[in-house]
Each structure stands twice: as C-alpha cells, then as structure tokens.
Amino acid sequence: MALDKAIKDQLTQYLAMLESEVVFAASLGEDDSSTKVREFLEEIAEMSPKITIQAVASERTPSFSINRPGEESGIAFAGLPLGHEFTSFILALLQVSGRPPKIDEALQKRIKAIDKPLHFETYVSLTCHNCPDVVQALNIMAVLNPSISHTMIEGGMFKEEIDKKKIMAVPTVFLDGEEFASGRQTIEQLLEKAAGPTSKDDFAEKELFDVLVVGGGPAGGSAAIYAARKGINTGMVVETMGGQVMETLGIENMIGTPYTEGPKLMRQVEEHINEYKVDVMKGQRAKDIRRNDVIEVELENGAVLKTKTAILATGARWRNINVPGEKEFKNKGVAYCPHCDGPLFAGKEVAVIGGGNSGIEAAIDLAGMAKHVYVLEFLPELKADLVLQNRLNTLENVTVITNAATKEIAGSDHVEQLTYVDRETNGEFTLAVEGVFILIGLMPNTEWLKDRIVLNERNEIVVDKHGATNIEGVFAAGDCTDSVYKQIITSMGSGATAALGAFDHLIRS
Known part of the structure; x- marks a missing residue:
C-alpha cells in the first residue's frame, strides 16, 4: 500500500525528530493483511536511515513492535495503525526513540512506581475517535515502565478474535487476558484502575x-x-x-x-x-x-x-432509556457512539433509538455499514433538522418507526432483538437486531x-x-x-x- 502525499509530508517532519535508531520487529505472513503491513513498514523505513525492519515470530500475524536495537519497548501494533490510530503510531515511534511523553511529573512517578508485570491489549476500530486516547495512554505507560507492555489490535484485521471474545464496543482493553476497561478512558483513569487511586x-x-x-x-x-x-x-x-x-x-x-x-x-x-x-x-x-x-x-x-x-x-x-436489557447488554450490543462502535456492526441489522439530530446523524452514518437500520422515535414525528431528514429519506436500508416506545432489549450473551410498543395502536412488535444505539439526549x-x-x-x-x-x-x-x-x-x-x-x-x- 502507498501512503498519500499529505501523510508522507507529515511523516517526514516527524521522522526528523527521532532521537535514536528504532527497529520494527515484524511478524508477517503471505496473506493480504500481512502484505499491507509489510508495505506500510517498508515505505516508512525507506524514509529514515534510523529505521530498520527485523523479522520475528509473534502470537499475532500481521503485527509489529517498535523497539530500540537490542531492547524491547513493550509497544506493539497488530494490524495497520492508520485512520485515527496513525497518530498513536507516530507518538509511539517518537517516544520509543527517546522523546519524553508530555505528561506531568507526578503522573510519571506513579507509572514508574508500578512494580508488577502488566500486559494490556486494546481492541480498536480505525474510525473510533476515542480509541487513540486509550492506545496512547497505555503506550506511554509501557514506555515509562519496563514491567508494562501494550498491544493495539485493529479489529478489521483480527475479526475472528473480535467475534470469539464477543467484543461489541471499542476501545475494549484486556489486562493479562481479562477484560479490564471499555470506552473512552484517560491515562489517569487507566492508572487508577491498574494501580489504585491517588491518595x-x-x-x-x-x-x-x-x-x-x-x-x-x-x-x-x-x-x-x-x-x-x-x-x-x-x-x-x-x-x-x-x-x-x-x-x-x-x-x-x-x-x-x-x-x-x-x-x-x-x-x-x-x-x-x-x-x-x-x-x-x-x-x-x-x-x-x-x-x-x-x-x-x-x-x-x-x-x-x-x-x-x-x-x-x-x-x-447520554440519557438512558431505562428498559430491561439496556444495562445488561451495554458494550454487548447496546452502544452510544456510532462513530466508535459502528464498524463492529458491519453487515448486521441495528436500531437507533432517538429521532433528534444525534439519532438521525447516527442512522445516516450506520446506514453505510449496517445491513439495515431501524430508527425508533417516541413522538409522532422526527425532531431532527430537515436537512438531516431529507438525507435520511434517500437511504434505502433505513426504516423510520414513529410513536415507538421501546419496551425491552433481549438476547443471550449479546443483543439479539428489541421489542417496542406502537403508542397509537398499543400493538407490540419485535425487531431482530444485533445492535441498539441509544441517542435520546443528555x-x-x-x-x-x-x-x-x-x-x-x-x-x-x-x-x-x-x-x-x-x-x-x-x-x-x-x-x-x-x-x-x-x-x-x-x-x-x-x-x-x-x-x-x-x-x-x-x-x-
């Protein structure tokens, strides 16, 4: 794959800031995904004499870690760190090379004081704008403390892993193989969960x-x-x-x-x-x-x-709808951020609860990925701006249901259906959906x-x-x-x- 000119121009500036030599320790096969990662790494390595590539065997292919020669940083990327994660990749590259992270001294001391091994894994989608905050925070922790390691896992290239672990929201963080955190987290919040609160x-x-x-x-x-x-x-x-x-x-x-x-x-x-x-x-x-x-x-x-x-x-x-199943299936099909979690529902049927601007914007966004989108609005008409309604009306895989009072979200270990009541007829209906996005205000x-x-x-x-x-x-x-x-x-x-x-x-x- 070839990086576009804008990205290469940006990269040139950052690569000039490398403090020391770095090595991409890459685990690559002959599959299409590995080819994309190989081309990505080779193109970047060609841009700086301080970067080399070394073949290694890893538990995930394709993946690569960023190290100094003869040292392991603990920072790895499984898949391609593009989209919103490109910045995470650049910052990791600079920080491993020796440029200090921009966090305050008290926070650095707390991270360095952790005296037990911690291995984090973060599952992301490249369209998620909350994921980089988590990835960058955990990378900083790995840079500052050799007992800590972190791997970013791009869900698109590791879909079988996503499905096996039933991950239905990003970012989702695992610590030593157990689910640790989900959703947007700051470095302070992650540190508090891992090492305890400040005194x-x-x-x-x-x-x-x-x-x-x-x-x-x-x-x-x-x-x-x-x-x-x-x-x-x-x-x-x-x-x-x-x-x-x-x-x-x-x-x-x-x-x-x-x-x-x-x-x-x-x-x-x-x-x-x-x-x-x-x-x-x-x-x-x-x-x-x-x-x-x-x-x-x-x-x-x-x-x-x-x-x-x-x-x-x-x-x-975000306001909750407070129906059975909402809390039970949060991050297991119930979501509040279509930009973050939408790609996990590609090819699936989903529902959006809420006919205001946020709900209709979400439905438009999801329609480009999901098999079908149902929009449920409690009132007799949508409340979104007319320009958004007009755009929604052009989409063939969207169904708008007004006067709909959500009654229950149900499933086994993830969302499988949503039941609503028609407020005009009092009739009860069920939609077979795997995702429910709730956007009904604040x-x-x-x-x-x-x-x-x-x-x-x-x-x-x-x-x-x-x-x-x-x-x-x-x-x-x-x-x-x-x-x-x-x-x-x-x-x-x-x-x-x-x-x-x-x-x-x-x-x-």
Whole structure:
C-alpha cells in the first residue's frame, strides 16, 4: 500500500525528530493483511536511515513492535495503525526513540512506581475517535515502565478474535487476558484502575484557590481560561478533560471554524488552558461542596480543596432509556457512539433509538455499514433538522418507526432483538437486531449536588444571568445548568460568564 502525499509530508517532519535508531520487529505472513503491513513498514523505513525492519515470530500475524536495537519497548501494533490510530503510531515511534511523553511529573512517578508485570491489549476500530486516547495512554505507560507492555489490535484485521471474545464496543482493553476497561478512558483513569487511586495526602499542600472549576468540558475550559487571565489563583478538578464533546466527531457550527472534530477541539482548549498557570487535577471526581469560612470541595478520595469561589461545569451524559436489557447488554450490543462502535456492526441489522439530530446523524452514518437500520422515535414525528431528514429519506436500508416506545432489549450473551410498543395502536412488535444505539439526549451530572444546590425539575442547576447559584460564591456553567440551549458555543459562553461573575464576586468580597 502507498501512503498519500499529505501523510508522507507529515511523516517526514516527524521522522526528523527521532532521537535514536528504532527497529520494527515484524511478524508477517503471505496473506493480504500481512502484505499491507509489510508495505506500510517498508515505505516508512525507506524514509529514515534510523529505521530498520527485523523479522520475528509473534502470537499475532500481521503485527509489529517498535523497539530500540537490542531492547524491547513493550509497544506493539497488530494490524495497520492508520485512520485515527496513525497518530498513536507516530507518538509511539517518537517516544520509543527517546522523546519524553508530555505528561506531568507526578503522573510519571506513579507509572514508574508500578512494580508488577502488566500486559494490556486494546481492541480498536480505525474510525473510533476515542480509541487513540486509550492506545496512547497505555503506550506511554509501557514506555515509562519496563514491567508494562501494550498491544493495539485493529479489529478489521483480527475479526475472528473480535467475534470469539464477543467484543461489541471499542476501545475494549484486556489486562493479562481479562477484560479490564471499555470506552473512552484517560491515562489517569487507566492508572487508577491498574494501580489504585491517588491518595488524599497528595492534595494536602494545595493553597486556597481564588477560583476552583469543577469540570473539564467546553464550559469548564472557558471558565478556567477567563479566570486565569485575570491573574488569580485558578484550579480545575477534572474527571475527564474534554467532557462529552470528546464523543462528538463532526462539528460544523463552531463560528469561524467551518469544520472540526470534538477531540481536536478539546485538545486545543487544553493547550490553551496550559498557556496559563492553572492547577489542573485530572482523574478526580467531586462528591460534595459546602460553604464554611470558605467554599470546600470534597473529592471522592477524601481530599478537601478550599476556594474563595467555585464554578460547577460538570456537564451531562447520554440519557438512558431505562428498559430491561439496556444495562445488561451495554458494550454487548447496546452502544452510544456510532462513530466508535459502528464498524463492529458491519453487515448486521441495528436500531437507533432517538429521532433528534444525534439519532438521525447516527442512522445516516450506520446506514453505510449496517445491513439495515431501524430508527425508533417516541413522538409522532422526527425532531431532527430537515436537512438531516431529507438525507435520511434517500437511504434505502433505513426504516423510520414513529410513536415507538421501546419496551425491552433481549438476547443471550449479546443483543439479539428489541421489542417496542406502537403508542397509537398499543400493538407490540419485535425487531431482530444485533445492535441498539441509544441517542435520546443528555442528563446533567448533578446527582452529588441535590442536597446543596437548587436544581430544577430536570435536575439542572438554576443560575442567574451572572452564572450564580443559590450558594454565595458558587457559580455554574454549561450543560449542567438550566440554560435553554445545549451547544458547545453556548457552554463556552456560559463558562466565560461564570468566570467573570466569580471575579466580580471576589472584587466585592
């Protein structure tokens, strides 16, 4: 296979950054997949005198590891690391050569302190925009600690393995042969699962913050930037940097940017945050907030952070339909991300629950892979924009069912059927599907605030025009609030409003 000019131009720049010689230790056969991997490796090796190829035998063919001469890095790729995984390949190449990973020193120390062998395997699809975060995180852990190894497995080339292990969602991570994690994970989350949580003692020396932002999505990022630019002591408690936007592939309504993608946008936001002196505490979840002499935010590990003002920007998550089978078959046919998991359902019949923009975009996307797509909408008509409905109507392998109330998702060890009730006739119908994608809107992440902050009937935080809540000095922004519209751009705006409101409060106090 030949790499296109744009990729080769990009590669040329990166290969010039190699710190030392590297070896592709490749296990290849004579099959078509091996031929593609061989051509990929040979083309790259020809571009740099620092790269050589060595034939080896491995448990998977085709596969290759990236090593220094005479050393094993523990990083391997089974299949072709193209698509979204091309960046994972480039970063692994650079890091094995000696370029240090860009993670903070405290995190590096935690990774290096692991004193037991850990072998991770991550199953991915090349269209999954969440998979690279997991692959790159585990590769970094392998680079920093010789006891850790990691193999990325591309599902398209190892479909028998995918089917045998009944993997129906990506990324899915196995640790020492046992399923370890599924879905988008940060390096902090993976490390916590593998080595245990951070200690509350790690937070004992934190100073009193002027502003503490809870949340790392568009609202939280905007709030942190606006606060830090005022020159005040700003902190962020972040469970997952990027929030829900990390699961949004195409963004075409960010003013001034005709097209971008969620992960790319939030990487830019994080880079912007890092331009300022913001104390970002990743992989941490807040469990309580209270006001004494100052505002106290308690984390799940027991640490208590103190601040003069706080901005709650905890965002929202996909809403569940709460029917029998939904929880039981999550990642076994029940999915929420068509871009990530769609390729696993190629040639199969699937259902999409939800007739809004997200649901119809998912149906259009899945129609290009699935044998047939059923769209189930609870109301008498679809709610999606007309342009999306018109596009949907051109697809021959899509059936739209309105007035459909999902009753049950059933199967053995994976989804096999969905039962719904026609709300007009009360008739009950069953669809033979192997995948159910649920896209019916969002729920605010506010459960931990119910006894502290005034919420509306939808459990959204009630705020005024300054972003202030009912607690003095506590502000809120984004999808967790009672804002009328839930858009990235409105979340960013509300984050700025809350930060300015918090700053004004500090001046007046």
